[in-house]
Amino acid sequence: MPDLYIGLMSGTSVDSIDAVLVDFGSGDTLNPQIITALGHPIDPPLREAILALCAPGPSELDRAGQLDRQIGQAFADATNTLLARAGVEAGDITAIGSHGQTVRHRPPGTVTAPFSLQLGDPNTIAALTGITTVADFRRRDMALGGHGAPLMPAFHRAAFATDRNRAVVNIGGMANITELAADGAVYGYDTGPGNVLLDYWISLHQGQPFDRDGAWAASGRVQTELLNRLMADPYFSAKPPKSTGREIFNASWLEQAGAGLELAPADVQATLAEVTAASIAEAVHQFADGGELLVCGGGARNKDLLARLRRHLPTWSIACTGSYGIDADWLEAVGFAWLARQTLRGLPGNCPSVTGAREETVLGGVYPA
Template identity: 80%
Template sequence: MPDLFIGLMSGTSVDSIDAVLVDFGDEEKITPHILAALAHPIHARLRESILGLCAPGPSELDRAGQLDRQLGQIFAEATNTLLARAGVKGDSITAIGSHGQTVRHRPPGTVTSPFTLQLGDPNTISALTGICTVADFRRRDIALGGQGAPLMPAFHQAAFRTDRSRAVVNIGGMANITELTASGQVYGYDTGPGNALLDYWVDLHRNQPYDRDGAWGASGRAIPELLNRLLSAPYFAAEPPKSTGRETFNPSWLEQACIGLELAPADVQATLAEVTAASIAEAVRAFADGGELLTCGGGAKNKDLIARLQRRLPTWSITDTGTYGIDADWLEAVGFAWLARQTLRGLPGNCPGVTGAQKEAVLGAIYPP
């Protein structure tokens, strides 16, 4: 019997809304089948508004309130477009799981009262689609003393658990690792920047939204002094649980590190790719000496980045999650569909060993149609 959910995801890259229609079936072992998927565009003005709220500025409350509604509308638009393309009626969908758009993430250790804020009004999504919507997944974990991120490890365990060491690395705007032990324990954390600064730099110098296949980065050479400056950021040395975002790894951080150096733009791109590869590889090596590494997210398509990662991890077999049945482009959106399913079933969606929360918890709030 079909068990249909929709997952909506917009990450720190702010390049599009990933929307997936998923059939989980009725099996206990999670084997999600993606029936339809699309990358719904975020127009330039809306993207500018999102990025503008990722750092402190004037009139934040008014801007956030309006953006919350605008994002709710575009998330609903993505959902309705997905259903139309799939030829599926909304009343056959159990629920939408919407991550929302993170505009500020201040986890424990960064401010006195930790918080995380995702915009994309679920009331609007529910009203415009007529589908039950589950959202606001991160704040329950924060309330329990956790980082509120990353949230995908519980889904990774459900989808990819095995009797040998396996790691899953999502390379989105930021990168995070899930460590699946042979004994069934789950660990993980954000490793640092993924694509966010790579995308920023190629857009700045070549007017391209991303470095296709990592070709531009591959044409440059990593600059040791800049690499050392970037990898000296305190976040990399911090012990998990930990999570991060544009609050830490942003253009200002990069520009500060470049002061006093004469750098060719392609060499900076190569260095940024090396920062991502080095920080991920360090996390993987700390987990195990060898095993399977599954990649997902936009960075999984960056051939230069994956080559740099493989050079640093010669004892690891690196492939993407599509090898195991879930397309790497859509894995995170599928994960939020799964989290909505967990919420409706009254089952936990976090991993305390990952986030540092006091206990497992049912995540998210439910917004009926």
């Protein structure tokens, strides 16, 4: 019997809504099969409104409240389009797992009362799709003292753990690592910026939304002074658990580090790519001397980033997660479908060794159809 779930994800880059229809099957062994997947575009005005709200500084509750509904409507549209493409009825879907759109992440150590805020009203999604929706996955973990992030390590453990050392690196707007030790231990954290500054810099100088294949970064030369200034940020040397976002790694952060330096734009892009690769590689080195590195997220398509990782990690076998059964573009969305499944089954979805929470817990709230 099919066991169908939908996973929805919009990441820090705010470039589209990833939507996947997944069949988890009826057996005890986890073997998720992607039935249909799509990248549902976010309209430019909505994207600009999200990015404006993401910018550090005071937020406006009226804007946030309206965006919550509008993003929920966009997620519902993505779901209905996905179902139409798959030829599947809403009544056949057990639940939607919706991560929502993160607009502020203030983990422990940054504010008195840590919180993480994702917009995309699950009530709206459930009402407009007729499908039970599971959402708000981060805050229960934070209520137990955790960072509420990264959320994927528990899923990575279920999908990819083996008797060999493996690491799963997601290179989205931010980059995060899951360390799956051969002895069964699981660790993980956000390593720092992934694509967020690369996207910002090429948009600023070339009007492109992203650096296709990393070609522009590959044309430049890493500038040691800028690299050293960027890598001196305390976040990189902080001990896990740790998580981050645009609140730290943003245009102002880059401008402050580059103050007084006269650099060619392509060289800055190359240096930003090196920051992403070097911070990931440092996390991998701290984990193990060798093993299998599985890469997912938008950065998995960046040939320059992958080449930099291979130079930094010569003893590691590096491949995209598609080689291990789940397409790199859709892995996170599949993960949120899995988290919804865990919630409905009353099973934990967090990984305390990653987030720092006091205990395992069921994540998310359930919004019935």
